[in-house]
Amino acid sequence: MPSEEHEIPLQLIRNAPEVVVPLLRDAAGFELPEHTEASMTSSECTDGKPRVYTSDGAVVLRNGTEKVPAVVVEHQHVREKERT
Secondary structure, eight states: OOOHHHHHHHHHHHHOGGGHHHHHHHHHOOOOOOOSEEEEOOOEEEOSSSOEEEOSEEEEEEETTEEEEEEEEOOOSSOOGGGO
16 A cells, blocks of 8 residues: 555646646756646556556646647655666
């Protein structure tokens, strides 16, 4: 069972998916493309092989009807240099 420490930040993103944009910009210096909408999407990630990776969440960004890159949400307790 996930802890509150793990779930509370994820629930914030589920309630307000647009928060991933300033989080990525301010914490990692990563700029996302212009968009008009952010919404939660399936957190299952596949790679074409018969296996599924499940993340804590996923946010899809849209610019009107056009989809722009999605953000996979995975809560980490420690920042690892190789992940940035």
